[in-house]
Structure formats: C-alpha cells, structure tokens
Amino acid sequence: MKVHEYQAKSLLASYGVPVPHGGVASSPTEASQLTRDLGRPAVVKVQVHAGGRGKAGGIVLVDTPQEAEQAAATLLGKPLVTAQTGPQGVPVGQVLVEEATGVARELYLALTVDRSSGGPVLIASESGGIEIEEVAAREPERIHREAIDPLIGFQPFQGRKLAYALHLEPELIRSAAQLMGNLYNLFIENDCSLVEINPLAVTTDGRLVALDAKISFDDDALFRHPELMELHDTGQEDPFESQASEHDISYVKLDGEMGCLVNGAGLAMATMDVIKSAGASPANFLDVGGGASEEKVTIAFGIMLSDPQVKRVLVNVFGGILRCDIAARGIVKACRDRGADMPILVRMLGTNVDEGKLVLSESGLNVTFADSLAEVAQKMGAASF
Numbered sequence: 001m002k003v004h005e006y007q008a009k010s011l012l013a014s015y016g017v018p019v020p021h022g023g024v025a026s027s028p029t030e031a032s033q034l035t036r037d038l039g040r041p042a043v044v045k046v047q048v049h050a051g052g053r054g055k056a057g058g059i060v061l062v063d064t065p066q067e068a069e070q071a072a073a074t075l076l077g078k079p080l081v082t083a084q085t086g087p088q089g090v091p092v093g094q095v096l097v098e099e100a101t102g103v104a105r106e107l108y109l110a111l112t113v114d115r116s117s118g119g120p121v122l123i124a125s126e127s128g129g130i131e132i133e134e135v136a137a138r139e140p141e142r143i144h145r146e147a148i149d150p151l152i153g154f155q156p157f158q159g160r161k162l163a164y165a166l167h168l169e170p171e172l173i174r175s176a177a178q179l180m181g182n183l184y185n186l187f188i189e190n191d192c193s194l195v196e197i198n199p200l201a202v203t204t205d206g207r208l209v210a211l212d213a214k215i216s217f218d219d220d221a222l223f224r225h226p227e228l229m230e231l232h233d234t235g236q237e238d239p240f241e242s243q244a245s246e247h248d249i250s251y252v253k254l255d256g257e258m259g260c261l262v263n264g265a266g267l268a269m270a271t272m273d274v275i276k277s278a279g280a281s282p283a284n285f286l287d288v289g290g291g292a293s294e295e296k297v298t299i300a301f302g303i304m305l306s307d308p309q310v311k312r313v314l315v316n317v318f319g320g321i322l323r324c325d326i327a328a329r330g331i332v333k334a335c336r337d338r339g340a341d342m343p344i345l346v347r348m349l350g351t352n353v354d355e356g357k358l359v360l361s362e363s364g365l366n367v368t369f370a371d372s373l374a375e376v377a378q379k380m381g382a383a384s385f
Helices: 005-014 028-038 065-076 131-136 155-165 172-189 218-226 239-246 266-279 294-305 324-338 353-361 373-380
Strands: 022-025 042-046 058-060 097-098 103-114 119-127 143-147 192-203 208-209 212-216 251-254 258-262 284-287 312-319 344-350 365-367
Touching: 005 022, 005 097, 005 172, 005 212, 022 028, 028 065, 028 097, 028 365, 042 065, 042 218, 058 065, 065 097, 103 131, 103 172, 103 258, 103 344, 119 131, 119 155, 119 172, 131 143, 131 373, 143 155, 155 172, 172 192, 172 208, 172 212, 172 284, 212 218, 218 266, 239 294, 251 294, 258 266, 266 284, 266 312, 284 294, 294 324, 324 344, 324 353, 344 373, 353 365
Parallel strands: 258 284, 258 312, 312 344, 344 365
Antiparallel strands: 022 097, 042 058, 042 097, 103 119, 103 192, 119 143, 192 208, 192 212, 251 284
16 A cells, blocks of 8 residues: 655654655645745645656745645646556645755665565665666666564664765764664554655755655555554545455556456466467456455456456456356356456366356357467457457
C-alpha cells in the first residue's frame, strides 16, 4: 500500500526525521492561507501516487499567497499525467504547501528489502533529486548499500559508514547516522516495503531535511496496523485493481489487449511471457489463487471483461484445489452476466479437466482449446483467435 507524500512526511516527522513546515490543501483558498501562514516563498506539490511530478508540472514554486491560490486552482481537480501514470493520468485531490528550502546538496536515502541478503538494506547516494534507476545504470559506483541483519538491527557504525561515503561535513555525520537509525525504526515498526527520501537535502544553513518522501507498506502485514489503513487513498488506484482488491484477487492492470486469467502467480508470469512471445500484449496480471471458489472466478473474470481494452482472453488453469470444472462454471457465468462473446483460448490441465472442458464446450461461448503452452502460442497467432 502506498501513501501520499504529506502522509509519508508526517510519519517521518513522528520518528524524528526533519521535514519542511507546511500543510495539505484541498482548495485554492486553503493553499493561499497555508502560504500566508508560512510567511515566505513556498512550494505547491500535487499529491498523487506517481513519480515524475516535477517534469509533469505538478510542483510549482510560489512567492505569494495569490500565486499559491492560482497554482492550486490550476492543479486541483484535474488529472496529472507523468511518465509513470500512462496517458490517463491520476486525479489530483490535494496539494502539499510547504516552505521553500535553500538547498546546498541533494542526496538519496532509502530502505527496502534485499532479497539476496534476506533482510533490510539501506541505500544511499550523492546523486539525489533524480531517478535512482538512472544513477544505478549510468554510475553504479555512486550507489552505496549497507545490509542490516534483522536479528541485530541497525548499528550506528553503519550510518556513519554511509555518511562518510556521502562525503558529508564532519558536523553532519552524527545527525545523519541518527536519521538513518530513525528511518530503520520506522521501516521495521510499520512493516514497510520501502521508505525513500529523494532528495534528502543538505540545506544552505547546514541541516539535513527530507524534501520528498515515499513510503510503501507490506499489504500482508496491514492487519497489524489498522491505523495505517486509514491512510489508504483508493482514488489513486486503478478502478479494476481497487475492485479486485476488495475481493482478495491479485489483479494488475497492464496496457495490452489480451486478458488472462490464471491460478498461481508463477503460472501467471509464464502465461504473460507466452503472450508476449506470440506477438501480443497482456491486458492484465490476474491470479485468482489456488483455492478460488466459483463465485471468486466469476468476479475476477467479470472485472477483466469490464476493461474495454480486453479484446480476447487467455485462460490457463492447472486444476488442483481449484478444480477445472469450478473455474469453467465461473467463466461461463461471468460471460453470461455481462453478455460477453469475445474469443477465449483455454488451456486446462489437472483435476476434473474433462468436466471443465465439457462445461465450456456446451456453453455456446467462443472457446478454443489448447493442450500446451506451445499450442497456446501457435493458436494465438491464428486469425480465428
């Protein structure tokens, strides 16, 4: 689960990480008042779950309350299109208004989970303020990592080591190490999957301040943090993904035309690879899970069919706990409920496969069967499908 920048900064501040003074506004009038209260130049920043806001015009420097009001009026209530959102953009319902900060240097600092070491890793770079992926690809030597043993926890020497790698002034070494320790506490205590500060500014008056912040939480651990669930903004999510989440269905919207329904995440990834190898593009990642009921399959298939981009469908089911006949009945019901008659290519194996194929064969739907992934790829290229 992602949260907005202003929410992330509030969490950072509660853990002793310095952030700029400011507040969130839902109207131009509120933006104007916040700027007046600050009494100095301010920055108006759209609050959306997407990066690249500055390049898309979503961050505006203002000198007066009137300029803040005008900037907010231009930004609020309209979609912001960035490199991460696609052409449809994401809605802007709030803006963060905070004091403009004099910046001497921009650094990068983040905590995430390192699969190779099996624990948290602290990442730092002198190249802050830009996409860290670009730095890693172009100048990997500028990325510094410090793996943290989850049994021991963050150690101050690790913070000092990274602070020296960032070539911080001697008077900032201790405060930088303390900031990293606070960041680690936030990460662990809230079951985060990512805590990122980009940029972490060294200000002209010699302070460390988090000018931007991004926090993501582990969805599977949110049951331990009901207070964090209150920060969830479903308006920032794709409507298909949001609807699927309500029914505990793993669904990710993609930009292709081939819908796919699969039971099992690994099988779903392999299925999308087959779609790409056949010259098509998947419209979604959809894993109904190994123990889905007929009702859950109906809901999942219905969500996929409601996407106007979906022109044809690939079903790849390996029957186990989810029997093939259950999956088939759910598919038929979803198509009948929505009056759908698009081409459906089906590969079924496992428990009750013959019964499942019979249900689909007698449904009157436009179904084509395949027995292997190689045959799936071959039939995907046929004119009939």
